[in-house]
Amino acid sequence: MATKNDYRRLKDEADIAAVIAYLNIPVKKMGYNYFIPCPHPDHADQHPTNCYFRDGWNNVFCTACGKSMKALDIIMWTLGCSYGEAADILWEIESCPEWYYAKREKKKKNSFSITREEAAIIGIHYPGHLLSPCNISTDKEELNPKHEYDNSYIQGYLECKVHRFTYRDFMTDKQYTCIVKNKALEQIRKFSEIEQFLKELLSIEKGKQDRTTRLLLESCQANKKICVDIYNRAKIAAA
Numbered sequence: 001m002a003t004k005n006d007y008r009r010l011k012d013e014a015d016i017a018a019v020i021a022y023l024n025i026p027v028k029k030m031g032y033n034y035f036i037p038c039p040h041p042d043h044a045d046q047h048p049t050n051c052y053f054r055d056g057w058n059n060v061f062c063t064a065c066g067k068s069m070k071a072l073d074i075i076m077w078t079l080g081c082s083y084g085e086a087a088d089i090l091w092e093i094e095s096c097p098e099w100y101y102a103k104r105e106k107k108k109k110n111s112f113s114i115t116r117e118e119a120a121i122i123g124i125h126y127p128g129h130l131l132s133p134c135n136i137s138t139d140k141e142e143l144n145p146k147h148e149y150d151n152s153y154i155q156g157y158l159e160c161k162v163h164r165f166t167y168r169d170f171m172t173d174k175q176y177t178c179i180v181k182n183k184a185l186e187q188i189r190k191f192s193e194i195e196q197f198l199k200e201l202l203s204i205e206k207g208k209q210d211r212t213t214r215l216l217l218e219s220c221q222a223n224k225k226i227c228v229d230i231y232n233r234a235k236i237a238a239a
Ligand SMILES: [Zn+2]
Pocket: 038, 039, 040, 043, 045, 050, 051, 062, 063, 064, 065, 066
């Protein structure tokens, strides 16, 4: 009986470009290659000329290290998190595929999450990152990949450590689930109103030049369906 999470498939199906973007790692495009500072902790890479990936890859390759590195390791090194946490993040980046959990219903009974796309549809701003200053200098230098300059500071180069957050840093699972549920419901009402309006419009237009209206209606119904799905999941999780 397979009960283990499918880490292998998660790694194999990773879109490394999405992972790198999620981690906010700077990318330099040269031809078909996207170069990044090597994420390996043993490689203090100062210039993004060694480590690269291409569209469709699930890994990056560093010519200096002679190694290919996969998404889970890169997430762990960059965020300083555990393997399990990295897997959860990657699962989310891959839009939460069902196949990941061999026994998802049981394992995830009390855990609730939504994808970034879903969060955008119901108007929840995904928690981002916070900068804490650690050094100031008059010259710009190559930074540790986990650091960045605060561009809003103009009297010098303010080097900051990047702290990443999830909603768990601010509230309990129950509070989060409740907010998502209410937001989803709010959006369901909004999309229903728009849907009603568009249907009335279509009945007036009666087949004349109604293509745009029909497209709007379809998009509205698709978004509403997503909100209903989020709402139902949140309701089950909150119960
Ligand atoms: Zn390297």
